[in-house]
Amino acid sequence: MRITRWILVVSLCCLTVTPHLVSAQAVPDAARRHMDRSQAALEMAKSPADLEDTVRELQKAIELVPDWADPYYNLGVVQDRMERFDDALKNLSRYLQLAPNARNAQEVKQLINKIEYRKEKTEKDWKDPNSLVGTWWVNGETNEGPGLFYRIEIRNSNGKVEGGLREYPVTEEQRLHCGPWFGKMEWDGTSLVIPHTYYSYCDKSVQLNCCPAAARLSLTMTAKDTLKGTLRIAPYKDHDGILSPEMITEFVWKRIK
Secondary structure, eight states: OOOOHHHHHHHHHTOOOOOSSSOGGGSOHHHHHHHHHHHHHHHHOOSGGGHHHHHHHHHHHHHHOTTOSHHHHHHHHHHHHTTOHHHHHHHHHHHHHHOTTOTTHHHHHHHHHHHHHHHHHHHHHHTSGGGGOEEEEETTOOSOOSSTTSEEEEEEETTEEEEEEOOOOOOTTTTTTSSOEEOOOEEOSSSEEEEEEEEEOOOTTTOTTOEEEEEEEEEEEEETTEEEEEEEEOOEEOTTSOEEOOEEEEEEEEEOO
16 A cells, blocks of 8 residues: 555644543643654655654653543544554544544544445455565564564465565574474465474483474464564473473564565
């Protein structure tokens, strides 16, 4: 989705908000500062990724004054344009709770109805595995880190979706014995699943060649260019011979290309 700056600027410049639970005098300068900064970030945005700065500034304003209606509305409008429909609906609904008699209340209700429709239509597209094709980086930061899950490559090869994670740097101590081994991606109808064997380095007194454990990484689209992954690792004995419980870790990636 290409978000043109003028669409968002028009959307937010035309706000008519009337906060009810927080008077104008009760809003501290620090919160207003974040609102002003969010507008500046919006005006400078040239890509969907740039809108993250707008979101962060609005969230900071909300943290300072949780009952101030204005930032909820602005945040909902921006998140709608970012196709983060669940977040947009939540924040616009919160706006109506705080300002039920606002002059634009009816317009906001109409916007909520439209977002619900867009959400339904878009989620059908997200169930197509081809929608996941691209290069994904953790939090959109294109810097290689030490971890396994910094980059995911997903491609369409002759009609079949495949791909994998970045190569895992195996330490000298672990050599070739320890490290993850991945199977091919599988489509379960709603998300891509990567069958995975997880290896944790073990003392030789526990096991000669590390501690294998079954694991699965499920990848699901939560916005057009946002991918959520949940890694589940089955219980296994660690290097002290202690049985570790099941581990569940979540990651968020942003599509770069």
